[in-house]
Amino acid sequence: MADKATGHDRATRRLWPALALPGTLWLIALFVVPFYAVMAVAFSGRINIFNEPIPAWNPLTWESTTFTTAVTDSFTPSGVYHEVWVRTAIYSFWALVICVAIGYPVAYYAARLAGRRRGLILALILAPWWINYITRMLAWVNLLQDDGYVNKALGWFGIPPHSWLSGSSFTVVWALAYGYLPYFIIPLFASLDRIDQRLLEASRDLGIGSIRTFLHVTLPLSRLGLITSLVITALPMAGDYYTNTIVSGSPNTNMVGNQIELFLLEGPQKNIGAGLVLVLSLVLMFFMFYYLLLTQRASRAATR
Amino acid sequence: MTFDPNDPALRRRRSRPQLARRDVLRGGVWLTVGLGAAPLLAACGDSSSGPAAGGGAPYLLARPDRPVTLAIKDSNPPIGDGLDPEEGGTFNILNYAQYMAPGVMKDFGKKHNVSVEVTPYNNYDEMLAKIRQPGESFDLVFPGPSVLSKMVYADLVQPLNHSYLPHLENLWPEYQDPWYDQGARYTVPYTVYGTGVMYRADRVKSVPKVGYDLFWDKDYAGKVYLLEDRQEAIGMSLLRNNITDDVNTANPDDIKRATDSLIELINLVNVKTDVNAYSEVPEGTATVHQCWSGDLIAGQYYLPKGETPEVLGYWRPADADYVVGSDNIAIPKSAKKPVLAHLMMNDLLDNQIGLRNFGWNGYQPPLTKLSAKYLTDQGYIPDNLSNAVVVRSDFDKGHTFYEVSPSTEALWQSNWARFKAGG
Numbered sequence: 230m231a232d233k234a235t236g237h238d239r240a241t242r243r244l245w246p247a248l249a250l251p252g253t254l255w256l257i258a259l260f261v262v263p264f265y266a267v268m269a270v271a272f273s274g275r276i277n278i279f280n281e282p283i284p285a286w287n288p289l290t291w292e293s294t295t296f297t298t299a300v301t302d303s304f305t306p307s308g309v310y311h312e313v314w315v316r317t318a319i320y321s322f323w324a325l326v327i328c329v330a331i332g333y334p335v336a337y338y339a340a341r342l343a344g345r346r347r348g349l350i351l352a353l354i355l356a357p358w359w360i361n362y363i364t365r366m367l368a369w370v371n372l373l374q375d376d377g378y379v380n381k382a383l384g385w386f387g388i389p390p391h392s393w394l395s396g397s398s399f400t401v402v403w404a405l406a407y408g409y410l411p412y413f414i415i416p417l418f419a420s421l422d423r424i425d426q427r428l429l430e431a432s433r434d435l436g437i438g439s440i441r442t443f444l445h446v447t448l449p450l451s452r453l454g455l456i457t458s459l460v461i462t463a464l465p466m467a468g469d470y471y472t473n474t475i476v477s478g479s480p481n482t483n484m485v486g487n488q489i490e491l492f493l494l495e496g497p498q499k500n501i502g503a504g505l506v507l508v509l510s511l512v513l514m515f516f517m518f519y520y521l522l523l524t525q526r527a528s529r530a531a532t533r
Numbered sequence: 534m535t536f537d538p539n540d541p542a543l544r545r546r547r548s549r550p551q552l553a554r555r556d557v558l559r560g561g562v563w564l565t566v567g568l569g570a571a572p573l574l575a576a577c578g579d580s581s582s583g584p585a586a587g588g589g590a591p592y593l594l595a596r597p598d599r600p601v602t603l604a605i606k607d608s609n610p611p612i613g614d615g616l617d618p619e620e621g622g623t624f625n626i627l628n629y630a631q632y633m634a635p636g637v638m639k640d641f642g643k644k645h646n647v648s649v650e651v652t653p654y655n656n657y658d659e660m661l662a663k664i665r666q667p668g669e670s671f672d673l674v675f676p677g678p679s680v681l682s683k684m685v686y687a688d689l690v691q692p693l694n695h696s697y698l699p700h701l702e703n704l705w706p707e708y709q710d711p712w713y714d715q716g717a718r719y720t721v722p723y724t725v726y727g728t729g730v731m732y733r734a735d736r737v738k739s740v741p742k743v744g745y746d747l748f749w750d751k752d753y754a755g756k757v758y759l760l761e762d763r764q765e766a767i768g769m770s771l772l773r774n775n776i777t778d779d780v781n782t783a784n785p786d787d788i789k790r791a792t793d794s795l796i797e798l799i800n801l802v803n804v805k806t807d808v809n810a811y812s813e814v815p816e817g818t819a820t821v822h823q824c825w826s827g828d829l830i831a832g833q834y835y836l837p838k839g840e841t842p843e844v845l846g847y848w849r850p851a852d853a854d855y856v857v858g859s860d861n862i863a864i865p866k867s868a869k870k871p872v873l874a875h876l877m878m879n880d881l882l883d884n885q886i887g888l889r890n891f892g893w894n895g896y897q898p899p900l901t902k903l904s905a906k907y908l909t910d911q912g913y914i915p916d917n918l919s920n921a922v923v924v925r926s927d928f929d930k931g932h933t934f935y936e937v938s939p940s941t942e943a944l945w946q947s948n949w950a951r952f953k954a955g956g
Contacts, residue, residue, distance in 0.1 A: 276939060278590065278683050279661045313954045373819065394818070395755035395805040478805040480955045491953055495658040496946045499940040 264510075271296050271353035271503035282499040287511055299504035310488055310505070317484040320402050320467045328413040328462055333455070334415045337447075339403060340421035352413050364473045369404060370394065373476070396479025404476045405466055413462045420454020421447070453527050460520045485509055542853040546830055572837075592686040594936050595678060600712040603685045603719055611692040612871045618645055619870040624877075626651045627664060627671040627865070634893030637886060641877055646872070663908040664689055670867040672874045675723055677860050678713035680934040690863040691720050697875035700882035705899045705925050708859075713935070720861035721878055724827070724896035725923045726766050727931070728856040729849035731814045731824040731832065737846065744848030745773040754802040756820035758813065759795070761806040763949035764934045765856070769823060770794045772854055772932075780856060780932040783941040792948040796956040806953075811835060814845065829921035830914060831895035849920055855931035857923060859899070888913075910933065 269284030272291035276282050285291055302308035339350045357365060372378050373393035380390035393400050424447060432442040470486030485505065492502030566845045595601035605611070624642065626633070630653035638649040639893035652671065654660040657680045664671060664684075674686055695701065701709055701721065706908070708722045730744045737747065748757050759766045770791035782788060798804035815835035822828075825860050826847070833842045849855055862881065866873040880886045887898040892913060897903065905922035910915045914922060937945075 278687065279660050279665065280939070280942075309951050310954055312956070316955070376817075392755050396805055405865070478807055479803055480799050480806075480953050481803055483953055483955055488950060488954060491950055492946070495656040498941050498946055501947075501950075 236302070241293075263350070267503045267506050270500055271507050273500060276497050276499070280495065280497050280499075282503070295500045296504045296507065299501060299508055303505070303508055310485065313483055313485050313488055316398075316482070317467055317486075320398065320405060320482075321463055321485060323402045324405035324409070324466055325413075325459055325463060327403065328410055329455075329459075332410055332413040332417060336417040336421055339414075340418050340424075351418070354411055354418075357411055363471060363475070366404060366408065366472055369407070369476060373400065394476060396481045398482055400476050401473045401482045404472050405469060408469075408472055409462045409466055412465070413458045415458075416461055417451065417454050417458040420457070421451050424450045425489045453524060456520060456523060460516065463516065467513060468509060540694045544933055565633070567794065582804060584685075590620050590686075590938070592682050594938075595682055595713040596772055596934060597712045600715050601682065602715040603682065605692045605718060606688070607690055609688050609866060611694040612875070613696070614694065614696045616872045618872045618876055620646045622647060622869075624649045624870055624873055625671045625673075627674045629653060629655075629675065632675070632894055632896075634890045636893065637880075637890050641880060645873055645876070647873065661689075664865055664867070670866045670869050672868045672870045673877060674863050674865050675860050676720070678711075678856065679934060681720060681861065682711055682936060687814075687867055689867045691868065691871065692718050693721070693864065693878075694875060697872070698879050698882070700879045702885055703882050703887075703900050703902065705901055707925065708899045711859075714861070720863045722899050723860045723862045723881065724891075724894075725857065725899045725928070726896055727826045727849055727921075727923050727927055728769070728858075729761070729824060729826060729847055729921075730821055731810045731819075731828055732821045732846045732848065733814060733817065733819075733844055734842045734846035736751060736820050740846070740848050743773060745769055746782065746852070747848070748804065748823070749801060750821075751801060753820040756817045756818070757798065757804050758822040759798075759804055759806050759827075760799060760810075760823045762807050762877060763945050765823065766795060766806070766952075767791050767945060767948060768769040768856055768932070768934065772818070772850070772856070777854060777932075780938050781941070783937065783944065785944060788944055788948050792952050794899060795952045799952075799956055803906040815840075825896075826921040826923055827894070827896035829895075829918050830888060830891075830897075833915065833918075843917055845918060847918055847921045852930040855927050857927050857933055859933075860896075899923075 264321060268284050270282045272288075272293060272295070273283060273285035274292050274295060275285075303310045303314050305311065311382060328374075329428075335350075335354070339347055339354070343350050373380075375390060375392060375394075377393075379393065383390065426445055428450070429442060431448045437445070466484045467484075468489075470484060470490045473482045474487065486509075489502050489505045489509070492498050492505065560850065567761060593599075593601050624647040626638070628651055630651075633651070638651070641647075642649040647833075652663060654663060657676070660674065660676070661680065661684075662672060663669065665687075674690065676690070681690075695717070698721065701717065704722065708725075709717055709719075711717065711722065714720050730747055732740070741747065747753065748759065750757075759769075764781075767788060768791075771777075771782065771787060773782060774787075774791055774794060776782065776787045776791065795804075809821035809827040810819065811831040813819040814822050814824075814828075814837045815832045816837065824847075826849070829845065829847050832845055836842065836844070841883070862878050864871055864878070868874050880925060881898065882900065884900055884902045887900050888903060888911075891897055891903065897908075905919050905924060907913075908922055909916055909919045
């Protein structure tokens, strides 16, 4: 008996790491190796005659000049890319605010109030994913152009037409919010959906109104879901470059993704592009760690 | 061929969209997958790196006043005379997207019993990456003067056998013996073009003596576009700043001054950059747009219903200040159908087929017969846009972009990045 149990334990002990193997390999092949390749390019100043970077695979040969310049150009107020970083932060921030303002009520409605229509609502939220992101953005070009439907619709109310596509920050922020809204709603929906109905009933039984129930029960319980949603949305948003290429194209609205694209698409300085990728990754990782810290604290609080 | 401007097939043509809207997607692939894979590929090219990284290339850099005769190596000979054309299978073309008339390719395929396929690229770096992929084979490629020398040096293209190219004599004499490839050993020219300003004649009140000033005119704020091309944009600004001795300058102060002028445009007119002049000016999105001369020819087919080409205008500087360029046709060393490739090259230099291809893509082959007068008489170009036709004298005196050292290229790119970052 005892022997059998140990054998079983041993098998389980081997089984779980084995199950993690495909995921680990995937992570190594598609994250660790490419990320190391980016570092090898960022820390190498050499190119071949075809403008291709020659990665410095050996860390002992790394030159940090390009990377340090990328960092100082990004974070000193007089740096070339400083403005671009500030813009990226502001655009992402406002796009996230719009996502919360629109996405939270929608997720709340879908999770708590939709009843039988919930399937339909979820399908509608996911419907944009059936269409390629670029295509959806190009559709906005048709809607927003000078003689497009948006200006026509405004005309019915006597509002003069506006050049939405002539390099306006406003358009870029809305386009970002529109593009990433489904990413925001789905995780939030899942977390709102998980909230125990009995807690809300208890709150109501104690005579607390629906607004205070929301503020004191639902909102705190969905906080982690909200943060997850914010992180999932903010990560791709901060590196986005095609949204504003399509709806603006002006140097006035360029984000850090555009600068990265500029250096990586062609030319002899792919190492600067790779350096900016690293800086962006570090900035995002900072937020990611903060998020992990929060979730860890929350799960510790839950088990206590 | 008769030319019917109402032919729906003609309306769909596009000019050379180096970074058209839809191609942005391909850039995305670069950022994600490519970032991981490209350096791995590059590692294989280690051996050819040495001298280039330092600033000097291991081959001669061609200049209009210092023509280059590209070497023919024993290891890379041209094909023999009098071979039969290959038949069946696919004929693979590596080219900019939408840069050759589909009808021309289809007819060629029918005639020689092959299916013609195009693999598109957006810039020369991408073209070089594709042509260098091990095991990949292409039958025709379109390198400009700025990448040709390195492609010959690295054995990526093969020498031509002129016995298959009797139509060479249809070309302007200077293009039978161009500065970047004396004796047309590896290339024949495909198109020639100049860079100027395309504008809506119905909105622009008067065109100043230096048409570039239109970009700096507050009246057109929000509707001012430059080419999404650092050489063209900064080069234009150099000329406007009267720095005219070398449009490829390596002088950091000159490049900085030109870029600073471009940066003024950001707050003055909220300038934008793309390569879609051919559609944006006719449609009215842009009022003034830096453009290639071919955009004018294509532009007449993007006018909204009821508008005539009279609403379009083209300003170009005088001969001596005109920036002109050319694209060439070459045969990759990896070609599986080199005889057929010679035949297609010869076809494209045929006056009729060249004209047909021009009619579709708007970019002009340097064929002697296709003069401005001929093209306007035939109805390809309205009279008011006849200045968009490039003529031989432009190439005697004008400026052109050529291959510069990587350090100069880096200088230009960093300044362009400064402009694109918003100053």
